[in-house]
Amino acid sequence: xxxxxxxxxxxxxxxxxxxxxAAHANVSVVNQAIAESEVIAAQQAWxxxxxxxxxxxxxxGQPAAKALAEKxxxxxxxxxxxxxxFKPTLTTAPQTFRTTRAGALAYFVGGxxxxxxxxxxxxxxxxxxEVANAGIFIAGDSATTxxxxxxxxxxxxxxxxxxTWKFVKDDTGxxxxxxxxxxxxxAGT
Amino acid sequence: xxxxxxxxxxxxxxxxxxxxxAAHANVSVVNQAIAESEVIAAQQAWxxxxxxxxxxxxxxGQPAAKALAEKxxxxxxxxxxxxxxFKPTLTTAPQTFRTTRAGALAYFVGGxxxxxxxxxxxxxxxxxxEVANAGIFIAGDSATTxxxxxxxxxxxxxxxxxxTWKFVKDDTGxxxxxxxxxxxxxAGT
Amino acid sequence: xxxxxxxxxxxxxxxxxxxxxAAHANVSVVNQAIAESEVIAAQQAWxxxxxxxxxxxxxxGQPAAKALAEKxxxxxxxxxxxxxxFKPTLTTAPQTFRTTRAGALAYFVGGxxxxxxxxxxxxxxxxxxEVANAGIFIAGDSATTxxxxxxxxxxxxxxxxxxTWKFVKDDTGxxxxxxxxxxxxxAGT
Amino acid sequence: xxxxxxxxxxxxxxxxxxxxxAAHANVSVVNQAIAESEVIAAQQAWxxxxxxxxxxxxxxGQPAAKALAEKxxxxxxxxxxxxxxFKPTLTTAPQTFRTTRAGALAYFVGGxxxxxxxxxxxxxxxxxxEVANAGIFIAGDSATTxxxxxxxxxxxxxxxxxxTWKFVKDDTGxxxxxxxxxxxxxAGT
Numbered sequence: 001x002x003x004x005x006x007x008x009x010x011x012x013x014x015x016x017x018x019x020x021x022a023a024h025a026n027v028s029v030v031n032q033a034i035a036e037s038e039v040i041a042a043q044q045a046w047x048x049x050x051x052x053x054x055x056x057x058x059x060x061g062q063p064a065a066k067a068l069a070e071k072x073x074x075x076x077x078x079x080x081x082x083x084x085x086f087k088p089t090l091t092t093a094p095q096t097f098r099t100t101r102a103g104a105l106a107y108f109v110g111g112x113x114x115x116x117x118x119x120x121x122x123x124x125x126x127x128x129x130e131v132a133n134a135g136i137f138i139a140g141d142s143a144t145t146x147x148x149x150x151x152x153x154x155x156x157x158x159x160x161x162x163x164t165w166k167f168v169k170d171d172t173g174x175x176x177x178x179x180x181x182x183x184x185x186x187a188g189t
Numbered sequence: 190x191x192x193x194x195x196x197x198x199x200x201x202x203x204x205x206x207x208x209x210x211a212a213h214a215n216v217s218v219v220n221q222a223i224a225e226s227e228v229i230a231a232q233q234a235w236x237x238x239x240x241x242x243x244x245x246x247x248x249x250g251q252p253a254a255k256a257l258a259e260k261x262x263x264x265x266x267x268x269x270x271x272x273x274x275f276k277p278t279l280t281t282a283p284q285t286f287r288t289t290r291a292g293a294l295a296y297f298v299g300g301x302x303x304x305x306x307x308x309x310x311x312x313x314x315x316x317x318x319e320v321a322n323a324g325i326f327i328a329g330d331s332a333t334t335x336x337x338x339x340x341x342x343x344x345x346x347x348x349x350x351x352x353t354w355k356f357v358k359d360d361t362g363x364x365x366x367x368x369x370x371x372x373x374x375x376a377g378t
Numbered sequence: 379x380x381x382x383x384x385x386x387x388x389x390x391x392x393x394x395x396x397x398x399x400a401a402h403a404n405v406s407v408v409n410q411a412i413a414e415s416e417v418i419a420a421q422q423a424w425x426x427x428x429x430x431x432x433x434x435x436x437x438x439g440q441p442a443a444k445a446l447a448e449k450x451x452x453x454x455x456x457x458x459x460x461x462x463x464f465k466p467t468l469t470t471a472p473q474t475f476r477t478t479r480a481g482a483l484a485y486f487v488g489g490x491x492x493x494x495x496x497x498x499x500x501x502x503x504x505x506x507x508e509v510a511n512a513g514i515f516i517a518g519d520s521a522t523t524x525x526x527x528x529x530x531x532x533x534x535x536x537x538x539x540x541x542t543w544k545f546v547k548d549d550t551g552x553x554x555x556x557x558x559x560x561x562x563x564x565a566g567t
Numbered sequence: 568x569x570x571x572x573x574x575x576x577x578x579x580x581x582x583x584x585x586x587x588x589a590a591h592a593n594v595s596v597v598n599q600a601i602a603e604s605e606v607i608a609a610q611q612a613w614x615x616x617x618x619x620x621x622x623x624x625x626x627x628g629q630p631a632a633k634a635l636a637e638k639x640x641x642x643x644x645x646x647x648x649x650x651x652x653f654k655p656t657l658t659t660a661p662q663t664f665r666t667t668r669a670g671a672l673a674y675f676v677g678g679x680x681x682x683x684x685x686x687x688x689x690x691x692x693x694x695x696x697e698v699a700n701a702g703i704f705i706a707g708d709s710a711t712t713x714x715x716x717x718x719x720x721x722x723x724x725x726x727x728x729x730x731t732w733k734f735v736k737d738d739t740g741x742x743x744x745x746x747x748x749x750x751x752x753x754a755g756t
Contacts, residue, residue: 027714028461028477028702033600081549083406085324085335087351092377096351097323097335099406134286135274135595137367139357141329141519141707144368146274146286147594162276162285164353164370168328171459171549178326179333181353183372188281216525217513217650217666222411270738272595288595324406329519330708336405360647360738463702463713465729470755474729475701475713512664513652515745517735518708522746524652524664540654540663542731542748546706556704557711559731561750566659 034143034169039136042167042175043145046076047129050151053108053122062111065123069108073101078168078176089161089182090121128152131163143167144179160185223332223358228325231356231364232334235265236318239340242297242311251300254312258297262290267357267365278350278371279310317341320352332356333368349374412521412547417514420545420553421523424454425507428529431486431500440489443501447486451479456546456554467539467560468499506530509541521545522557538563601710601736606703609734609742610712613643614696617718620675620689629678632690636675640668645735645743656728656749657688695719698730710734711746727752 049072057065077084079101086098088107095115098104106112110120133147144166151159166179238261246254266273268290275287277296284304287293295301299309322336333355340348355368427450435443455462457479464476466485473493476482484490488498511525522544529537544557616639624632644651646668653665655674662682665671673679677687700714711733718726733746 027700029603029705030460030703031603031705032459032707033602033705035600036596036598081328081410082408083324083326085326085333085353087323087335087353087372090375092375093337096337096374099324133594134276135272135288136597137272137274138596138598138600139270139331139367139708140599142331144274144355146276146368146370148282148285162370162372164274164276164368166333166355166368178328179335179353179355181335181351181370181372183276183351183370184375185285186279186281186373216511218414218516219514219649220414220516221518221648222413222516224411225407225409270599271597322405325408327407327409327411329410330517459706461702461704463704463711463731465701465713465731465750468753470753471715474715474752477702512654513650513666515650515652517648517745520706520709522652522733524654524746524748526660526663540748540750542652542654542746544711544733544746556706557713557731557733559713559729559748559750561654561729561748562753563663564657564659564751 032169032173034138034141034167034175036136036138036143038175039138039143039145039167042076042177043131043133043165046165046177047131047149049076050122050129051126054124054126057109057120057123058125062109062120062123065120066105066109066111069105069122073104073108075174076177077101077104077180078170078178079104081176081178084177085166085179085181087181087183088121089184092117125154126151127154141168142178143175149182221358221362223327223330223356223364225325225327225332227364228327228332228334228356231265231366232320232322232354235354235366236320236338238265239311239318240315243313243315246298246309246312247314251298251309251312254309255294255298255300258294258311262293262297264363265366266290266293266369267359267367268293270365270367273366274355274368274370276370276372277310278373281306314343315340316343330357331367332364338371410547410551412516412519412545412553414514414516414521416553417516417521417523417545420454420555421509421511421543424543424555425509425527427454428500428507429504432502432504435487435498435501436503440487440498440501443498444483444487444489447483447500451482451486453552454555455479455482455558456548456556457482459554459556462555463544463557463559465559465561466499467562470495503532504529505532519546520556521553527560599736599740601705601708601734601742603703603705603710605742606705606710606712606734609643609744610698610700610732613732613744614698614716616643617689617696618693621691621693624676624687624690625692629676629687629690632687633672633676633678636672636689640671640675642741643744644668644671644747645737645745646671648743648745651744652733652746652748654748654750655688656751659684692721693718694721708735709745710742716749 053065053068056068083099106115106118108122110118130150133145135146137144146164149161149163161182164181165177167175168178170176242254242257245257272288295304295307297311299307319339322334324335326333335353338350338352350371353370354366356364357367359365431443431446434446461477484493484496486500488496508528511523513524515522524542527539527541539560542559543555545553546556548554620632620635623635650666673682673685675689677685697717700712702713704711713731716728716730728749731748732744734742735745737743
């Protein structure tokens with residue numbers, strides 16, 4: 001059974017170190033700060049999830065893609081906190097924002113009559129996903145990134161989006177997305 | 190002279206309260222939590238700044254607009270922290286992201302040869318700015334909002350953008366924008 | 379069954395509110411800020427736990443007290459984060475600090491040969507516990523209190539300690555003690 | 568001239584780095600996380616301040632000590648935030664807690680009729696100050712330490728205290744003490 005009180009925070013480093021100028025004492029160190037490397041890893045995990053859902057769709061159809069998407073949403077997003085501020089790339093009013101888990105799932109894999117315009121963004125046969133960060137801002141208990149994400153489909157066509165993610169650490173030390181704003185590049189005039 | 194060490198945090202409530210079940214003691218309370226009302230006020234201030242810069246441009250020309258824009262950027266954004274993650278509505282690669290103060294200023298009022306495509310977004314004669322939030326997420330030391338912002342120009346034309354702002358409190362208690370992602374609505378297929 | 383990804387943060391207010399100056403939109407609001415009332419409640423819960431363990435000891439002996447103490451430590455402290463900075467009132471070197479769950483449990487109910495000086499602070503027949511805060515500091519993702527705590531035993535004798543607690547919110551919205559420094563009042567010269 | 572809006576956060580690393588799997592882009596990185604090394608440095612600075620005030624008292628008398636103590640309080644503590652939760656080692660009720668700057672200053676150097684029992688802790692001829700941490704807890708926007716501090720006076724006598732400090736970063740990147748609980752070791756029975 002899951003016991004919330006004894007699980008270990010993976011990122012909480014329990015280290016012993018000797019302090020200069022003092023008796024060599026054992027020091028318990030808990031460090032929950034978000035490292036830049038964790039942020040980069042979380043972005044890569046998102047990319048792998050997207051191409052993974054596309055692959056699951058190819059091999060097992062929408063039900064397989066949906067099952068994987070649910071797992072991704074439940075482990076990588078923060079919907080269990082009450083809401084996520086999610087503006088997907090291709091949504092339109094009045095369903096632009098997907099603050100609920102159901103809205104996110106519908107966006108990624110479609111098939112939800114409550115979101116009739118959603119055909120499933122993650123089903124578009126993405127084979128490659130690359131992140132090119134413009135900035136990373138780690139502040140206190142959150143980290144935010146902004147930059148381009150380049151998505152390549154099976155035909156080799158590349159879609160580039162401007163993307164912002166805000167991550168926080170949950171009690172197990174996992175980074176979770178609590179804000180996600182994605183938009184097509186401005187086409188210019 | 191301004192001495193940074195004695196200034197008072199306006200939002201730090203120093204209150205005295207009586208505790209039930211204890212001698213009626215004076216309690217010093219400092220509360221730096223971000224209130225939802227502060228978030229709404231910061232959004233309104235951004236709107237007023239935008240229409241204010243447009244008005245300054247009408248009455249005093251670009252130099253007046255620029256002077257006001259500099260003041261707005263220096264009081265409402267967090268560029269002094271090192272960088273702001275700013276994706277304005279109408280920028281294009283390779284200058285999509287404006288992580289520097291100069292890039293933000295150029296976007297709002299133009300006139301900077303280093304950003305040749307910028308004609309000055311705040312000079313477009315905006316007379317009205319309305320925020321319609323989809324979500325507000327207050328977590329620890331930051332608050333993020335996501336929603337529609339409706340901008341009306343002098344001809345009565347309305348431009349709607351999807352906008353995300355992340356605010357943090359500075360040492361004086363002022364909310365500052367450290368992340369700002371704005372994008373035109375997806376046109377659909 | 380309890381699944382960690384769908385549980386609701388009790389303190390995350392999911393509210394809908396109408397915004398002035400905008401279409402009356404539904405807004406998802408998640409507010410994880412620590413309220414002063416939550417801090418006061420957590421202090422009261424600690425007091426009730428202490429007198430509760432004393433009562434359990436009276437009625438069921440040390441095993442009953444220990445069982446309750448374990449429950450209290452697992453729900454009110456943050457040992458699952460890796461360590462708690464705990465300096466109990468009556469400990470001495472080299473076991474002054476109880477950064478582990480075992481050290482905290484031994485302090486409260488004794489009976490652990492690894493902590494031979496511990497006779498069980500919570501077994502001292504406490505019948506009353508009152509908090510008189512000197513200050514409360516809520517900052518970002520934590521809240522700290524400092525003040526006097528008055529403990530009364532069955533004989534009516536009062537022990538007063540100076541106590542500091544730092545609380546953080548876990549993913550379920552519960553405040554947990556991550557720092558606890560308690561000391562007898564300075565006797566003067 | 569130095570204007571607060573252009574100053575650089577010393578700890579905000581503005582770095583450029585090449586991302587694997589992407590065009591070699593310049594990335595603005597702001598990292599405000601509190602590093603363990605910063606915490607250790609802040610503790611050492613406190614120790615140096617204490618012995619420095621003692622030395623100033625020896626060479627220039629109480630006025631010199633007071634001038635230095637004011638500077639230390641204004642740069643190392645967070646009184647400008649509204650209050651500091653400070654329980655000095657040797658204070659007694661009803662002036663146990665020094666939540667105001669005046670109370671802290673009186674404790675360190677005495678001479679304030681409003682705090683008649685204060686003779687000036689920092690005037691006791693401290694020549695050495697050593698920190699032996701039991702634990703360091705870095706969480707989000709604060710860092711807390713707990714451990715022994717050994718103070719040696721001119722006669723070579725050592726006083727050991729149990730000490731808790733909570734630090735937060737101000738807008739310039741400096742760690743400031745917002746909680747400080749110091750107590751003599753429990754004498755035992």
